[in-house]
Amino acid sequence: MKVFTVRRILAVSAAACLLLTGCGSDSSSSTNLDDITVNGGDNPKVKVGKDFSTKSTEKRVVTEGDGDPVAGGDSVKVNYVAVNGRTGKQFDNSFTSKSPLTVTLDEKSALPGFVKALSGQVVGSRVLVAIPPKDGFGEANDQLGIKATDTMVFLFDIVAKVPSEASGEAKNLPKDVPDIVEKDGQPASFKATKDTPDKVSKASAHVAIEGDGPAVEKGQSLSVQYLGQVYPDGEIFDSSWERGAPANLGLDQVIKCWQDLIPGQKIGSRVVLVCPADTAYGDKPQPGSPIKPGDTLMFAIDLLDAS
Missing domain, CATH: 3.10.50.40 (Chitinase A; domain 3)
Structure with a gap:
């Protein structure tokens, strides 16, 4: 029953990755999220200069939502723009494909950077995130054009928190x-x-x-x-x-x-x-x-x- 598409690759973590549920950044990053510009509403544009990189997962809340809080272990539906920090080029966009991604924020289902960036946010928020290789795939991903040393930049719109079981x-x-x-x-x-x-x-x-x-x-x-x-x-x-x-x-x-x-x-x-x-x-x-x-x-x- 497994499905392997570009969207699913983004949600699934490599088995060898150790995920931490803590959020935030440290002083070792080599660039600043303030250097990235975000424009637009329903179809946002993310401008990233070439050779953007970071050594730890960085996040910046662009717009604060007013919905339910999101915690580790929750499943959330997100729209996203994905950019390769090395090239500054977009490699995926659910806003234009109209295909939101549902991701569970735990070590079995998500990239470490997703867990760190989205845990602690609230539904309705727009969050800019930079994810280093150690919190991403941990290796090259040819399907997405990602090298082993590439930082990935995501703009997430947290659309909804997905229920954990049937009810009715x-x-x-x-x-x-x-x-x-x-x-x-x-x-x-x-x-x-x-x-x-x-x-x-x-x-x-x-x-x-x-x-x-x-x-x-x-x-x-x-x-x-x-x-x-x-x-x-x-x-x-x-x-x-x-x-x-x-x-x-x-x-x-x-x-x-x-x-x-x-x-x-x-x-x-x-x-x-x-x-x-x-x-x-x-x-x-x-x-x-x-x-x-x-x-x-x-x-x-x-x-x-x-x-």
Whole structure:
């Protein structure tokens, strides 16, 4: 279920990085954020001189918001402009692509510089950030044109804080759909009921908690928590809850069952999907997974946000 796009690369930290949740800067920086100019509102322009660099993550609040505070561990939706400090050239811009990024501010999900810069801010703020290599990728990133020694400059608009779980009206699942077994208030597995058939031939969606947000649209990017298990109560093959952070997934890059059945569901909902093999991985499951050719799959999905 992993999605690798330019936006996702920005959100995911290298496994070898050690993230610190402290914020701020030190006196070792070789340049000053005041040298960077920011112009514009809905489509801001960021002007960075060539060979801009810093030895520690620097941040400057351009505009102070008045929304909820953001803390380490929170998931936030941001718009951003990204500039390579060495070249002064922009390498990504969610304002123009209209594709906000949802990032979880912890060591499992975000670049260290993102955690340091955004923790402690408030929703609605515009924040200018300079991130040195040690708080960025820690190495060259050819896809983005970043060298191992490059400082990255970001202008972030903190759009919203993303909920951590589904909320709304609880609904009863059909008697033939396996029950959700919870642990610490979170879906941990499915258990077949006495009415659950051994096999199903048609994909289906069932609402366990009905949220009150807007309906998901085809092709959107989602922030979700989810559990994946072989139907009806077989081996668990994936769980974002177990990993401790929501997943960011593009609907045009996941299995057909999700593409067909998630659009139309409301943000804030918990949805159960039953996905026969022809809507999942068919006879070619992902290498190394416990999914066997022809397996039907089940998912419990908390729809946290869409953009």
